[in-house]
């Protein structure tokens with residue numbers, strides 16, 4: 001089916017018509033634009049960074065970058081968790097002074113985050129003086145408000161999890177030597193019986209308040225399955241929590257204010273990092289509680305129960321959102337040092353490029369369930385989506401055989417008339433029903449992507465972008481522009497229109513992909529001639545000329561970099577791996 005416009009003037013000259021979807025999109029963006037502090041967990045420095053850590057950071061990074069793209073105030077904090085028994089033991093095992101040991105590993109995390117383009121605005125270490133002061137202040141507030149008392153704690157403790165466990169949370173198993181040992185049912189880590197005088201936090205007081213908070217904030221925890229898990233935990237008794245350890249056992253930590261014989265529990269110390277970054281106790285009001293925590297499922301209880309309870313006890317609101325993600329397995333197995341299958345993010349970047357690695361993790365990582373990481377899958381996905389679909393599309397519309405003027409193309413409303421503003425079919429109209437569907441999909445894409453980001457479903461945002469890239473390739477294929485004769489003025493109009501529409505689609509994808517693949521998006525947008533200050537989503541207008549508006553890109557000269565957007569990866573190239581159980585290809 002084809003349509004024709006009233007009158008002969010280009011639509012953007014005739015009327016100031018704004019397509020309703022776009023008007024709606026712009027309003028939404030402005031409304032939702034308030035400051036947000038995104039946080040990653042702070043990482044234990046007992047071992048170096050691996051793929052799972054980078055995934056936590058990448059999720060938060062892309063959420064933060066997406067906000068910035070909409071011109072919203074946003075911060076991203078990350079850093080390292082440096083106190084506690086397991087760090088103390090790891091430093092001892094390495095024969096290093098704890099601070100020296102922590103500094104070295106913390107720098108490794110920072111280097112990996114810099115390399116993987118995590119655009120953090122704050123990097124916090126819990127050994128920093130200003131954090132110590134914040135923790136002391138926070139402790140004092142809890143204590144003054146009557147939520148801390150001294151008692152005797154007797155129960156199981158898991159050092160690898162730095163966690164106290166009830167009898168119902170442990171089970172007996174046989175170790176390699178045949179001895180019966182107790183382990184945490186959840187993590188499988190060995191637990192030890194502990195009895196000592198500790199300070200206790202009145203966690204039990206907060207069960208009704210936590211339930212109320214979750215009832216009234218149904219979107220506080222995403223995805224929904226984790227929200228349900230927390231509700232389930234809250235159906236059971238919530239015993240008071242030990243929040244200190246005897247200094248004789250744990251020296252590496254912040255002493256309890258006013259009691260040098262006790263050290264503050266590492267999880268209380270660690271969680272307060274978010275307030276330190278926000279500027280507590282003086283300057284946190286501009287960011288708190290507009291905080292979005294990204295956390296792995298293994299640390300959900302600390303963030304969704306202990307942390308909101310600590311905050312409420314201190315007279316502060318719980319965070320706006322907790323985004324939870326599941327874990328990456330390596331070829332079906334849990335990653336662990338003992339199995340030797342820990343995936344090194346630096347190796348991955350060498351093999352797949354930084355953007356390739358980022359794209360794979362965010363495109364393939366599904367927060368609600370564990371995901372498997374293996375080389376063949378990475379190569380297949382990146383070749384199909386980045387090299388062939390996206391890179392291929394850019395190549396096709398920039399090829400000098402088709403795009404002889406090396407420009408953005410020109411739009412002809414007689415070839416591609418406005419579907420909503422036409423009353424008759426015209427011979428010059430070339431656009432088909434599928435083409436109108438394509439532009440409708442792409443027009444809605446920014447709204448859809450934003451909605452996905454709001455639920456931390458980045459994989460779905462990328463899936464939607466990829467689907468549109470494929471439709472655009474089909475559009476190009478359907479109209480076989482390489483068969484059009486550019487010396488024929490009528491065919492030239494249509495050829496230019498095909499190029500313009502394709503480039504407008506590509507500009508939309510490039511803009512929306514910036515939070516995930518910043519370098520590729522930069523290359524793509526630069527090739528299209530899109531300037532740095534034209535790359536945000538604020539006032540973004542797709543296919544302006546179709547809507548009768550002025551388009552600054554129309555006819556613009558293409559950027560000079562003709563390089564390949566993403567080089568195809570070789571499936572057979574041997575992968576660097578530390579896992580002997582994964583066969584080399």
Ligand code: MSP
Pocket residue numbers: 040041042043044051052053055056081270271273294295296297298299326327328329335
């Ligand atoms: N130090 C605590 C967090 C304190 S936050 C106040 C901690 N550190 S961690 O280094 O053990 O883990 C940091 C993050 O990495 C967690 O979100 C955890 O879920 C994530 N991952 C660790 N292994 C992982 C995978 N295999 N896959 C995905 N993420 C995983 O916990």
